[in-house]
Every structure is written in C-alpha cells, then in structure tokens.
Amino acid sequence: MACIEARGLRKTFGSTVALAGVDLNVEEGRILGLIGPNGAGKSTALGAILGLIPYHGDLKVLGRDPWTARDTLMRDVCFIADVAVLPRWMRVSQALDYVAGVHPRFDRVKAERFLARTAIKHSSRVRELSKGMVTQLHLALIMAIDAKLLVLDEPTLGLDILYRKQFYDSLLNDYFDSGRTIVVTTHQVEEVQHILTDLAFIDRGRIVLSSTMEDLESRYAELMVGPDRVVEARTLGPIHERQVFGRSILLFDGVGRDRLSPLGEVRTPSIADLFVAVIGDSGPQTTRAAA
Amino acid sequence: MTDAIDTLADSQTAAVAPTAAPPVRPFYWSVRRELWEHHSLYIAPLIAGGVVFFGYLIGLTGLPMRARAVTEMNGTVHAAVLDQPYNIAAIAIMVTAFIVAIFYCLGALHNERRDRSILFWKSLPVSDLTTVAAKAAIPLVVLPAIAFAAIFAVQLCMLLLGTGALAAHGMDATALWAKEASPQGWWVLLWGLATLSVWFAPLYAWLILVSGWARKAPFLWAVLAPLGLSLAERITLGTSHLSSLLGSRLTGGFSQAFAQGGDPLNGLPRPDPAAFVSAPAVWIGVIVAAAFLAAAVWLRRRREPV
Numbered sequence: 001m002a003c004i005e006a007r008g009l010r011k012t013f014g015s016t017v018a019l020a021g022v023d024l025n026v027e028e029g030r031i032l033g034l035i036g037p038n039g040a041g042k043s044t045a046l047g048a049i050l051g052l053i054p055y056h057g058d059l060k061v062l063g064r065d066p067w068t069a070r071d072t073l074m075r076d077v078c079f080i081a082d083v084a085v086l087p088r089w090m091r092v093s094q095a096l097d098y099v100a101g102v103h104p105r106f107d108r109v110k111a112e113r114f115l116a117r118t119a120i121k122h123s124s125r126v127r128e129l130s131k132g133m134v135t136q137l138h139l140a141l142i143m144a145i146d147a148k149l150l151v152l153d154e155p156t157l158g159l160d161i162l163y164r165k166q167f168y169d170s171l172l173n174d175y176f177d178s179g180r181t182i183v184v185t186t187h188q189v190e191e192v193q194h195i196l197t198d199l200a201f202i203d204r205g206r207i208v209l210s211s212t213m214e215d216l217e218s219r220y221a222e223l224m225v226g227p228d229r230v231v232e233a234r235t236l237g238p239i240h241e242r243q244v245f246g247r248s249i250l251l252f253d254g255v256g257r258d259r260l261s262p263l264g265e266v267r268t269p270s271i272a273d274l275f276v277a278v279i280g281d282s283g284p285q286t287t288r289a290a291a
Numbered sequence: 292m293t294d295a296i297d298t299l300a301d302s303q304t305a306a307v308a309p310t311a312a313p314p315v316r317p318f319y320w321s322v323r324r325e326l327w328e329h330h331s332l333y334i335a336p337l338i339a340g341g342v343v344f345f346g347y348l349i350g351l352t353g354l355p356m357r358a359r360a361v362t363e364m365n366g367t368v369h370a371a372v373l374d375q376p377y378n379i380a381a382i383a384i385m386v387t388a389f390i391v392a393i394f395y396c397l398g399a400l401h402n403e404r405r406d407r408s409i410l411f412w413k414s415l416p417v418s419d420l421t422t423v424a425a426k427a428a429i430p431l432v433v434l435p436a437i438a439f440a441a442i443f444a445v446q447l448c449m450l451l452l453g454t455g456a457l458a459a460h461g462m463d464a465t466a467l468w469a470k471e472a473s474p475q476g477w478w479v480l481l482w483g484l485a486t487l488s489v490w491f492a493p494l495y496a497w498l499i500l501v502s503g504w505a506r507k508a509p510f511l512w513a514v515l516a517p518l519g520l521s522l523a524e525r526i527t528l529g530t531s532h533l534s535s536l537l538g539s540r541l542t543g544g545f546s547q548a549f550a551q552g553g554d555p556l557n558g559l560p561r562p563d564p565a566a567f568v569s570a571p572a573v574w575i576g577v578i579v580a581a582a583f584l585a586a587a588v589w590l591r592r593r594r595e596p597v
Binding site: 077089 | 315316317319320321323324327328403406407408410411413414415416417418419421592593595
C-alpha cells in the first residue's frame with residue numbers, strides 16, 4: 001500500500017504559489033529525503049501531509065484525507081518539526097504522562113528505556129534542557145510510538161555533530177523497520193545520504209526529481225576529467241560542470257559508465273552535487289539570467 | 292461533555308485497534324496539561340483566600356466584643372458585622388478567579404501559537420474540538436470548582452478559629468454557625484458560582500476566540516473591538532444598544548440567578564432556579580458562547596504559529 005499519494009497538490013498563500021501541483025508517491029517501508037532550497041515548498045508539503053493546512057488536489061496519507069481526519073491520522077503518524085516545538089514549561093515526566101494519556105500506541109516503558117540512556121532527568125523542565133537534549137526527549141517520545149509514518153522537518157537543525165549522528169543512528173537502529181515509512185527534509189543532505197532509500201527534489205512548488213537511490217546511481221554519473229580531455233567529454237552532454245583543482249567535474253544524466261570511464265575517473269555523484277546540478281542551474285540563476 | 296468526548300475517542304480507538312488498546316483520555320489529559328501550564332489557576336485563588344484569612348486572624352481579638360454587641364442588640368444590622376469576613380473571603384476569591392479566568396482565556400489559543408508548541412500538540416491524536424473544549428472547561432468548570440473549594444476551606448478555618456475565640460471567652464458560637472456553615476449557605480455559594488459561570492460563558496468564549504484569532508495583543512482586540520463597535524453605534528445611529536447589552540452582561544448575573552430580597556429568616560440570597568432557567572438572556576448567552584467556541588475550533592484547525 002502507498003503510504004503517501006499526492007496528485008496535483010496545490011497550495012497558494014495570497015498570490016504566492018507554495019505548491020504548484022505536486023505529484024508524490026511514497027511506498028511503505030521507504031525512507032524518503034525531500035530536498036529543496038529555502039522557500040521551495042517543503043514545509044508546505046509536509047504541512048499538507050500532516051493535516052496542518054488545507055490544500056487543493058488529491059492527497060491520501062495511509063488511505064486517509066489528512067485535512068479532515070488529522071486527529072485519527074495522528075495515531076499512525078509521528079512528526080518532529082524542529083527542536084523548538086516542545087512546550088518549554090513542560091516537565092519531562094509530564095510529557096511522558098501526557099503522551100501516554102492521549103496516544104493509544106505509546107509504549108511508556110520503551111520511552112523510559114531510551115531516556116535512561118541520556119542525561120535527561122524526569123523532573124527537568126524542557127526550558128532547562130539543552131537543545132540536543134530536547135531533541136533526544138522528542139525522539140524518545142516519538143520512537144516509543146508504534147507509528148506507520150514518521151515525518152521529520154529539519155529534525156537536527158542547530159544541533160552539534162555528535163547529536164546529529166546519534167539522532168540518525170537511533171532512528172535507523174532502534175526505530176526503522178520494513179513496516180514503517182520515514183519522510184525527512186533537511187539542508188544537511190550529506191548526513192542523510194546513506195540512510196535514504198528514495199530521493200525527491202522540490203523546487204518552486206514542484207517535484208523536479210523523484211527516484212529511488214538505486215535508480216539514481218545507475219542514472220547519474222560524475223566524471224572527473226583533466227583539461228586535455230574535457231572537450232571530448234563535453235560532447236557527451238553533461239548537465240552540469242564545475243572546476244576543482246584545475247580538473248573538471250562533469251555530471252551526466254543517462255550516459256553509460258562504459259562510455260565515461262575511458263575519459264577519466266567515474267563515480268556516483270553526492271546528493272549535494274546532484275542538487276546543485278538539477279536545481280542550482282535550472283533554478284533561480286536561470287530566471288535571473290533570462291530576466 | 293467530558294464523558295461524551297472521551298467515549299467518542301475511545302470508540303474510535305476501539306475501531307482502529309480492537310485488541311488491547313490502552314485507555315486514552317484526551318479530554319482529561321488536555322485539562323491536566325492546562326493546569327500544569329497555568330499554576331495561577333489554583334495558586335491565585337488560594338493566595339486571595341490566604342490574605343483574607345490573615346486579615347481575619349488579626350481581627351480575631353475583637354470578635355468576642357462584636358459578638359457580645361450582636362447578642363445584646365439582637366438585630367440583623369449588627370449580625371452583618373459577624374458575616375463580613377466570610378463574605379469578604381468569598382468575594383475576594385471569586386473576583387480573583389474571575390480575573391485569572393480572563394487572563395487564562397486571552398492566552399488559551401495564543402500562547403501555543405506564539406511558542407510554536409501547537410505543532411507538538413497537533414502531532415498527537417487529539418482533535419481541535421477536544422482541545423478547545425478542554426480550554427473552555429477551565430473558566431467554565433475548573434475555576435468555579437477551585438473557587439468553591441477555596442471559599443469552603445477558608446470559611447471553615449475562619450469558623451473554627453472564631454468558635455475557639457468565642458469559647459475562650461465562655462461565649463456560645465451558634466450565631467456564627469447559623470448562617471454561613473449551614474447547608475443553605477453552601478447551596479447559595481454553589482448556585483452563585485454555577486450561574487455566574489453560565490452567565491459569563493459568552494465572555495469567556497469571546498476571549499478564547501480572540502486569542503485564537505489575533506496574531507498580536509489579544510487583550511487589545513478583545514476589549515477594543517466591542518468598545519469600538521459601541522462607539523460606532525453611538526456616532527452613526529445615536530443609540531447605545533450594544534453598550535447597554537454589554538453592560539448588562541457584565542453586571543446582570545446576580546439578578547438573573549437570585550430572587551429579589553434576601554431570606555427573611557437569615558438574610559441569605561434566595562436562589563431562583565426557575566427564573567434563571569427560563570430567562571431568555573441566559574439561553575441567548577449560552578448559544579452565543581457555543582457559536583464563539585465553534586468558531587474557535589474552526590480557527591484552531593487553520594491557524595499557524597505566529
């Protein structure tokens with residue numbers, strides 16, 4: 001069953017078009033990275049998926065309409081917006097009591113076990129915790145919920161590198177399994193690259209690339225070539241080119257590696273490089289150049 | 292209403308997960324979390340009661356003298372001297388609870404948007420209806436209950452101490468107990484608190500609605516909007532229907548709930564349930580309150596963090 005099915009999802013705020021017809025299909029058991037520049041519509045898309053904002057178009061999350069059935073949908077969906085949303089006056093014990101009191105799928109023992117591995121005290125208030133600890137607390141609450149879909153919107157924003165690494169390790173080792181689906185947006189693409197199974201680029205309210213990671217690897221290739229052979233390489237039609245230490249790095253879409261490897265070193269591009277190639281050049285710069 | 296909402300939620304839970312679903316009580320825990328966040332809800336009425344009680348302690352030395360004067364004169368005017376501290380305690384606690392309720396309502400749907408915690412609350416399976424109902428229950432049910440308990444406790448302490456002070460002078464304390472500590476006295480208090488809560492329901496609901504609507508300064512919007520409308524009516528039509536309507540809402544609660552004149556035996560106000568239940572103003576108020584709260588539910592679904 002598809003976990004998220006969006007067809008022609010549209011949302012405008014006044015005259016600003018936030019979503020200009022998003023088509024997105026996320027199957028159960030996938031980890032999708034939704035990557036896009038600021039203002040591309042990431043948060044709006046997630047807001048629609050979570051039933052926080054009304055929208056036009058067709059959208060089904062776990063077979064339900066998020067806007068009309070948010071409260072029942074939230075039994076199966078968990079959501080971390082960013083570190084700032086846990087109420088600052090709340091005590092850790094109260095957060096546990098409250099979630100246990102309203103959520104039928106919350107396993108308190110599991111949350112306590114996760115918290116025991118941290119330095120968080122039950123009597124502390126959220127405002128007394130460091131930013132990293134607040135995220136740990138939120139993660140402890142979320143991971144103890146037996147949900148089908150987990151949505152993470154910039155979950156590690158403002159955290160140091162240790163907390164960030166621990167965050168994704170916990171998520172993969174203690175939480176993720178084939179019955180669950182995770183959708184994550186982040187600007188720190190290099191951190192999520194190795195955990196994703198699917199990737200979608202969103203730009204100016206549209207999905208400009210949507211692919212599994214395996215397809216991505218067979219479709220895109222990056223060629224590092226010296227100045228002597230760069231002209232020859234360019235005839236193969238790269239979609240992007242940049243210079244590093246006097247050598248050229250050319251990114252190809254759908255050109256076989258057997259044709260590239262005689263010219264130089266071939267490797268799979270990072271998500272960040274792909275992002276620059278697909279969005280960076282077809283995005284705002286082009287608009288500006290045309291204007 | 293509590294049970295209705297929780298039963299509804301429970302039945303939905305049962306439909307989704309028929310086996311071994313732990314009982315969830317979204318409404319109950321939503322009310323609990325309001326009490327966690329707003330300590331002033333119970334601390335402020337207790338402080339008000341404590342202050343009056345402290346004043347009573349100081350005045351306790353003069354009590355036997357005043358009691359003797361009442362016994363000798365045997366007049367109702369003088370009996371009022373004995374009642375005074377009890378009434379002051381009740382009024383102080385009720386006024387405090389009213390002020391606390393107003394400020395609570397103004398923040399009810401505003402604070403959670405300002406600190407963005409609304410995104411956390413909305414990530415849990417609690418409907419907007421349950422949330423708004425829980426928030427409305429604070430001024431309508433929880434605060435009157437707290438006020439009743441506080442008044443009851445303070446008055447009881449006063450009576451026990453007063454009785455002790457009189458006994459120390461070899462005097463009979465029945466005059467103290469006859470009025471305030473009678474079942475009739477508690478019933479008058481309970482009826483007064485309950486009817487006041489119903490009478491002020493549109494006021495509380497209006498404040499909750501504004502707190503869900505205003506991006507900034509809900510207090511100013513809540514006060515200036517009706518004030519401005521009254522003024523506009525005065526200028527354009529030369530009438531003052533709105534201002535007199537608002538004025539009667541603020542001051543008319545007591546006369547709706549109690550019959551004219553006190554009880555001939557002990558001077559206590561006489562509850563008039565028949566008149567209250569059949570008063571159109573009461574029902575109009577309830578309907579307006581329900582409309583405001585429905586609008587607040589609608590708004591909470593759409594509003595984003597400010």
